[in-house]
Amino acid sequence: MFELRRLTKRYGNRVVLANLDLEFHAGRATALIGPSGCGKSTLLRLLIGLIQPDTGEVLFDGEPLAPERLAPLRQRMGYVIQQGGLFPHLTARDNLGLMPQHLGWSSKRIQARIAELAELTHFPLDGLERYPQELSGGQNQRVALMRALMLDPEVLLLDEPLGALDPMVRFDLQTELREIFQRLQKTVVLVTHDLGEASYLADEILLMRAGQILQRGRLEAMLQAPADAFVARFIRAQRSHSLESNNADPALAQGDQA
Numbered sequence: 001m002f003e004l005r006r007l008t009k010r011y012g013n014r015v016v017l018a019n020l021d022l023e024f025h026a027g028r029a030t031a032l033i034g035p036s037g038c039g040k041s042t043l044l045r046l047l048i049g050l051i052q053p054d055t056g057e058v059l060f061d062g063e064p065l066a067p068e069r070l071a072p073l074r075q076r077m078g079y080v081i082q083q084g085g086l087f088p089h090l091t092a093r094d095n096l097g098l099m100p101q102h103l104g105w106s107s108k109r110i111q112a113r114i115a116e117l118a119e120l121t122h123f124p125l126d127g128l129e130r131y132p133q134e135l136s137g138g139q140n141q142r143v144a145l146m147r148a149l150m151l152d153p154e155v156l157l158l159d160e161p162l163g164a165l166d167p168m169v170r171f172d173l174q175t176e177l178r179e180i181f182q183r184l185q186k187t188v189v190l191v192t193h194d195l196g197e198a199s200y201l202a203d204e205i206l207l208m209r210a211g212q213i214l215q216r217g218r219l220e221a222m223l224q225a226p227a228d229a230f231v232a233r234f235i236r237a238q239r240s241h242s243l244e245s246n247n248a249d250p251a252l253a254q255g256d257q258a
């Protein structure tokens, strides 16, 4: 679905992603994880074409993400950021209707799609008439997810969608997100700081450090055979935190094997 070819991204003199070759397969959920500043969000922004690589290219469904082709390709991707990114001066319903309206959908079709997604994301119908600041953090993220799904995109790109939520809301939304991923079978790329969450939500984990991919695969494989000392240390550092806070993979609960 996505292919990065020899991709390098710099900010000024700083190389953030160096000569990356990478593929994301259709219908799979992949979690990007790694220390702060390792390039996770940059990678996601490159996938959706918000920023351009300095060298190399990103292919989406075999087609280069060239600036002049971006608009139609972006309609095939849904994007959610940590704080939701909803327009504060629009109600939830109007936030959801903005893009389909722009594309000429009828009001009936828009309202039917909103009702369908409110059910999918367990969003209360009366909340649709409220403004983002009148909604809880979890409700804002549900609306942001609904907005990303409005056009029924093939791909969902989620940049720490649950990062700003309190642990109980986060737990509930993790459970719901997993159900949604399994039900919709979309290609998902998700950024998270939390290894338990990564393992719970994604088919595979991509562990990054300083713009490089250190290891890719399931958590169990990382626990059993960490690619290097950093991977082992990263897993150890995450273990107690993940257990306390969420739907952690039971593999994380076992003794210190890493």
Ligand SMILES: Nc1ncnc2c1ncn2[C@@H]1O[C@H](COP(=O)(O)OP(=O)(O)OP(=O)(O)O)[C@@H](O)[C@H]1O
Pocket: 011, 016, 034, 035, 036, 037, 038, 039, 040, 041, 042, 043
């Ligand atoms: N617009 C920008 N201009 C300059 N430097 C940037 C810009 N965006 C990101 N960076 C730098 O690029 C590096 C990678 O940033 P990025 O946001 O991709 O990391 P991340 O892994 O998502 O971090 P975090 O987990 O803290 O969100 C960081 O050193 C960051 O300071």
